[in-house]
Amino acid sequence: MSRPTLEALPENILDLVCEYLSCCDAKRKSLFAFSLVSNRCCAVSTRQRFKRVTLSVHDCDSLIYALGKWDQMLVKYGYGKVKQLKVIGNLPHYMFKELPMITKEDPGSFLYILNDTYDFNDVPESHYRYCWGSVHRELNPKTIAFQERGWQPLADFILKLPALQDLAWSLGNLLSDEISGERRYDRSDDIDPHEYAVATSSRLSYICAMGRSSAEDEERIARCDELNEAVLMALINRAPPTLEGVNINSCVEFIQCCFDVNLPTTPLFKKLRGDHSYGGKARLKSLTPQGYSDEIAFPLCRGCLQRWTERTDLEVLEHLAINSGSAGDIIDAVNVLLSVLNPLESLELNGPHNVQTIKHINRYHGLHLRMLYLTHTTELAIDSNLMSGIASSCPNLENIRFKMLRTGGNREEVATYQALGKMPRLKRATIAMDTLVFDPHPYSTEFSGKPRTYNTEEQMYFIRLELINSAIDETLLRAIFATISQSQAGVSTAAKLPFMSLEVVPWRRWELRAARPMRAPDGLCNNLDINARRQSKWECSRDPRDTHHDVLHVTHGPFTYDLLDGYSIYPGWYAIFLEAWKSLWPxxxxxxxxxWHSLPLTGQEEVNTDGPRAGFERFPKQQGEV
Known part of the structure; x- marks a missing residue:
């Protein structure tokens, strides 16, 4: 590209070009070449060159050396150009003597994998060390001096950056450029009392505290509680008035709460907690306290919710997401919290909830609520009555996610879709569709509460209904979408229907073991995987460019077929299964x-499960079947 062409470009376009060059070239050679084109290009590239500062932390000396290099450059070009600071790695903690140091030469180790990668300021990421939890480290004078020497230079450096907006902290280089639109303090290791000063930026508006532990670590260290409650609350309460969001994600495996209740009492912590304090409680607009370990969710305890309400000002809270695990007594605490909060705009409950929870949502937050996410890993399924209550109480709801039971397309299922369409502003719905058939009367009264014994005809009925529920395809998605849209057309005053997207995620409830499914003995229906389509995510959406709103696009997840044959099912049941299949798809x-294909939404009464073959008249029959 010639110089006149570059000179003719607007400055914002030159900024975008420089940002692209900085993202594609870790060593900034392209930016340097761009700066040689003209004085104007030099000014733009210099501004972009120092917009992001990335530090790789190895030890105290290397950190001080890297900070010194940046100080020399920024003194010349200006500290005010730095808007994003990313810290990768962590200073090594004191370790147990019996634990060997992990080096970059160990095949498969964290250092070995990152040996050939580099960050933006040419510091090899191979200088990482494995970060151990500091919960066992005694806070003696030697340790305190060690930590102060390590982290105080970084804290002083941060205080020199008046325009800093995004602060990311990660054990590995996992955040890449995703921090550009999100201001956060992010950690993948424990939050140390002596690292508190990293939250003193005058423009910091989002804190994301992340802790991580693994089973392998747990075998070597008795306990790894990375997130310390008092330290975290000190970070939040010391943050500037611009702080609006907090996200806590504790990836731990052997604790039952997201916080460690043991409060540190070291004199240094007490001293540091009072320095540079903004005073008062943090006024949060967004709060996400939760914890995960792989696929296991560790809950907030009842005390956690109480401490959050005591130590933070939640009067201006607009967005709340809670992972309350599966603790039985947490439901009452969540209900109380919902009743005392001011109306929320978005609410996500990743934990147990009951009908009373839904009533509290409708009563205290319904008019203002725009987004409602209810987890599918709970016993409560949203039926037509509950959905009607949500629709009447939440007229401004635009996005909803919930769990419902797939009941063969009967009247109850269709009524739930129709109630969903009663929300005049609804744009998107995500349905976790439970396809497993459950017996409302799983126990026999004739044998003192023992499980019922199903005969062959009942087993045939259960298998057929299970297959009907599992048969989810494009035709069914379009039928559900049409039912919701027709219902919304009767209540919406907009020229175009706002409902644009429907997502259906089939899944099965048997993992929860909440009730005995009405299935054949030996868990036969648990093995009836038609194919992976039943487990794929389906999405049906309108084309926003279509003025008539009659063009729908259906997409689905990848298919990995699991064919059924005589070898995949117990031979004694294969004949029954094959007969049930042929009765539905002759x-x-x-x-x-x-x-196979989905069967239409009939909208008829609930299938009668009391009789062995009652309700089958609405399904296709084989020739000669009575």
Missing amino acids: EFTGDFETN
Whole structure:
């Protein structure tokens, strides 16, 4: 590109070009070449060159050396150009003597993997060390001096950056450029009392505290409680008035709460906690306290919710997301919290909730609520009555996620879709569709509460209903979408219907073991995987460019077929299963992968489960079947 062409570009376009060059070239050679084109290009590239500062932390000396290099450059070009600071790695803590040091030469180690990668300021990321939890480290004078020497230069450096907006902290280089639109303090290791000063930036508006532990670490260290409650609350309460959001994600495996209740009492911590304090409680607009370990969610305890309400000002809270695990007594605490908060705009409950919880949401937050996410890993399923209550109480709801039971397309299921369409501003719905058939009367009164014994006809009925629920395809998605849209057309005053997207995620509730499913003995229906389509995520959406709103696009997740044959099912049940399949899809030719389709939404009464074959008249029958 010639110089006149570059000179003719607006300055914001030159900024975008320089940002692209800085993202694609870790060593900034492209930016340097761009700066040689003209004085104007030099000014733009210099501004972009020092917009991001990335530090790789190895030890005290290397950190001080890197900070010295940046000080020399920024004194010349200006500290005010730095808007994003990213710290990768952590200073090594004192370790147990019996634990060997992990080096970069160890095959498969964290250092070994990152040996050939580099960050933005040419500091090799291979200078990482494995970060151990500091919960066992005694806060003696030697340790305190060690920590002060390590982190105080970084704290002093941060205080020199008046325009700093985004502060990211990660054990590994996991954040990349995602921090550009999000201001946060992010950690993948424990929060140390002596690292508190990193939250003193006058423009910091989002704190994301992340802790991580693994089973392998747990075998070596008795306990790894990375997130310390008092330290975290000190960070929040000391933050500037611009702080509006907090996200706590504790990836731990052997604790039952997101916080450690043991408060540190070291004199140094007490001294540091009072320095540079803004005073008062943090006034948060967004709060996300939660904890995960792989696929296991560790809950907030009842005391955690109480401490959050005591130590933070939640009067201006607009967005709340809670992972309350599966503790039984947490439901009452969540209900109380919902009743005392001011109306929320978005609410996400990743934990147990009951009908009373739904009533509290409708009563205290319904008019202002725009987004409602209810987890599917709970016993409560949203039926037509609950959905009608949500629709009438939340007229401004635009996005909803909930769990419902797939009941063969009967009247109850269709009524739930119709109630969903009663929300005049609803744009997107995500449905976790439970496809497993449950027996409302799983126990026999004839044998003193023992499980019922199902005969062959009942087993056939259960299998057929299970197959109907599992058959989810594009035709069914379009039918559900049409039902919701027709219902919304009767209540919406907009020229175009706002409902644009429907997502259906089939899943099965049997993992929860909340009730005994009405299935054949030996868990036969648990093995009836038609194919992976039933487990795929389906999405049906309108084309926003279509003025008539009659064009729908259906997409789905990847398919990994799991064919059914005589070897995948117990031989004694294969004949029954095959008969049930052919009764639903008489055109069956032996291919379980393609010879099936969804059945229409009938809108009829609930299938009667008391009789062995009651309710089958609404399904296709084979020739000669009575």
